[in-house]
Amino acid sequence: MAAPKAVSDRISMSPQIEACSAVSAFRVSVNTQEARSKRQQKASPTKARDGIADTHPLGVGKDRTLQAQRLLSHPPQSLHLVAPVWNGGTRGISGLSRVVAPEGNQKKGRSLLQFLADRFYDVEALRDHLLRKRVSKVHQKNRPFNHINQRYGPYVAGAYFILKQGGAVRFQGREWIRPNQRGHFSLDFLKLQAVPVEAVDASGCAINYQGLDSLLALKELQSLWLQRCPHVDDWCLSRLHPLASSLQELSLAGCPRVSERGLACLHHLWNLRRLDISDLPAVSSPGLTRILVEEMLPSCEVLGADWAQDLKLGPEEQPRDTAGPTPA
Numbered sequence: 001m002a003a004p005k006a007v008s009d010r011i012s013m014s015p016q017i018e019a020c021s022a023v024s025a026f027r028v029s030v031n032t033q034e035a036r037s038k039r040q041q042k043a044s045p046t047k048a049r050d051g052i053a054d055t056h057p058l059g060v061g062k063d064r065t066l067q068a069q070r071l072l073s074h075p076p077q078s079l080h081l082v083a084p085v086w087n088g089g090t091r092g093i094s095g096l097s098r099v100v101a102p103e104g105n106q107k108k109g110r111s112l113l114q115f116l117a118d119r120f121y122d123v124e125a126l127r128d129h130l131l132r133k134r135v136s137k138v139h140q141k142n143r144p145f146n147h148i149n150q151r152y153g154p155y156v157a158g159a160y161f162i163l164k165q166g167g168a169v170r171f172q173g174r175e176w177i178r179p180n181q182r183g184h185f186s187l188d189f190l191k192l193q194a195v196p197v198e199a200v201d202a203s204g205c206a207i208n209y210q211g212l213d214s215l216l217a218l219k220e221l222q223s224l225w226l227q228r229c230p231h232v233d234d235w236c237l238s239r240l241h242p243l244a245s246s247l248q249e250l251s252l253a254g255c256p257r258v259s260e261r262g263l264a265c266l267h268h269l270w271n272l273r274r275l276d277i278s279d280l281p282a283v284s285s286p287g288l289t290r291i292l293v294e295e296m297l298p299s300c301e302v303l304g305a306d307w308a309q310d311l312k313l314g315p316e317e318q319p320r321d322t323a324g325p326t327p328a
Contacts, residue, residue: 138231141165142211153193154217158200161214165205171195172220196220203227203251209235216242223247227276228254234262241268251276253303258282260289267296276303 141164149157159169159177163185168178171192176199179185197218207215208231215221221243226232232255240247247269252258259282266272275293283289286305294302 138206138208139210141206142208144213149217152190155195155197156190156193158214158218159189159197161211162200162202162205165202165207165211167200167202167205169197169201170199172198176201199223201225202229205229206231207236208232209239212236212239216240219243220246223249225251226255227251230256233257234259234265237262238265240266244268244270247272249274252280253278254280256281260284260292263289263293264296266293269297270299272297272300274301274303278304280304 145157145160148160155171159171162169163177163179164183166179166183168176169189170176171189172195174192174195177185177189198220199222200215200218202215203225204227207226207229215224216239219242224243224247232252234257237252237258240250248271250266250269250272252263253276258277258280263277263283266275275297277283277286277290277293280286290302290304293304294300
């Protein structure tokens with residue numbers, strides 16, 4: 001017979017191991033008692049039936065012994081629910097969810113939102129939570145890199161901000177710097193502290209009103225592409241006036257939140273030579289808006305819808321004005 005373990009060893013055992021050990025010991029005890037009862041029943045059936053309560057190691061009666069045997073052979077549902085948790089991993093947690101979840105929820109094609117809508121009465125609260133989480137993620141992407149600005153200057157900090165967004169930058173007299181498919185890029189531009197950034201391609205990036213702080217510090221910026229930026233709105237365009245003396249090319253094509261109100265703020269960009277305002281859903285009359293922008297910026301080439309296209313449409317076919325500044 002093996003010597004008992006020390007008290008410290010028993011204390012260090014985890015609750016899962018102790019529980020498994022207790023179940024195993026109880027199973028061995030019951031199996032041993034069952035074999036002993038069968039041998040006694042062959043020798044003397046009456047004596048074996050009467051001696052179950054006296055010879056059982058736990059001191060319980062015949063009914064409790066039979067209940068314990070049935071419990072081990074057919075465990076209740078609660079034991080199945082606890083078993084996946086004992087392994088201490090995510091696989092056990094997923095196993096627990098599979099046992100608890102009804103069969104109807106395991107059908108293919110059911111989305112997570114539908115699954116939660118069947119169990120929560122306040123679906124609006126869930127949508128608000130997801131919306132706040134998405135907005136918080138956008139603000140997190142537009143945070144300024146103050147530590148890089150203090151160490152390397154505004155040019156490197158602005159370039160790092162654009163590259164982290166997934167855009168591209170070009171320093172004066174240098175080639176374009178773009179991230180790869182995984183979002184990684186070389187840090188060789190950290191040596192270009194004194195070289196200004198002359199072009200920024202932020203097409204499709206999640207730049208908002210707050211993120212423009214990193215771009216406005218690029219005083220020598222000549223070209224800026226903001227095509228298909230979902231968070232660029234009229235309020236963002238009203239902040240571009242610090243780049244009036246340097247900015248020569250601006251593209252706002254495909255920005256869903258830019259309207260006539262935001263385009264009217266571009267009159268500060270007196271040095272602008274090329275402006276792309278095509279495919280703006282919030283602009284009600286693209287052709288007439290192009291004429292107004294050309295009068296506002298006479299030295300600028302405006303790209304957009306033809307003004308004759310609006311004249312072909314009748315009053316009832318004119319698109320409605322759905323513009324409205326909605327800061328992210």
